[in-house]
Amino acid sequence: MSIALKHPLDLSLLASSILSFWHFYAFTENDFGLVEASRDGGNSWRHISEQFLGVEGSYREELVSLADFAGPGNENVLIRFRMVSDSSGAGPGWFIDDIRIYETPTAVASALSSGIPADFELYNNYPNPFNQSTRIEYDLPGNARVELSIYNLLGQKLVTPFSGSRDAGRYAVTWDGRDGFGHPVPSGLYFYRLETGEFSGVKKMAIVR
8 A cells, every 4th residue: 555645746956855754653563664766657666764663653753865866867756655564463554744845955864864863952842932732842863761841940840741762763742731730830931851861951931821
C-alpha cells in the first residue's frame, strides 16, 4: 500500500532540499513504513528514509534529505509513503500529516540525511502567549532519557508533561495549561525546562486567561 504526492516536484533549481512530515504509527510484526522517491515518473523508486518499525505513539517530525533528487535533471520528482504489510496481524497503521519541502544548504542536508538532529535544541513554544494550550518542540541527536517540566516564577515545579526515554529525532509536547492536579494555572509567566543526561535548556512562556 502506498500514497504518493498528487503532483511531481520540480527540484531542478535547488542545490539541496529536505522533506519534512509529522507522523505516528503502530505496526505489527513484519510490517513497516518508509519513504521513497522517483525521478522517472514512478517507473523506479528509491528508498530515501529508514524503515519505521514497531510503535511510535507520539506525533513527531521526520526530516528526510532530498539532496540526491535536487539540481539539474530533477524536474519531475515523485515522493510516496509506502507501508509494507502481511496477513500475520492487524494494527492501527501509519498516520502522516503536514508534509513540506524545504530548500536548505547542502551542508545542512547532509547533517539531516538520516532524519537525526545534529544537536540538542529546545524551541520556543507556540503560540506564546497562549490561552488554552501550547506546543513545545525539542531535538535529540541521540537516545536519551528526557524530562520536560513546567515551573512557576518561584521555581516550583507544576507539572511534567513528559518523562521517559526517546530515540534521536524531533518531538513535540502539548501542554494544556494545567498543573499536576488538573487545575488550570492562572495568567502569568512560566518556564519550561528540558533535561537529559547531557543537556538542560530553559525557556519562558506566558498564559493569558
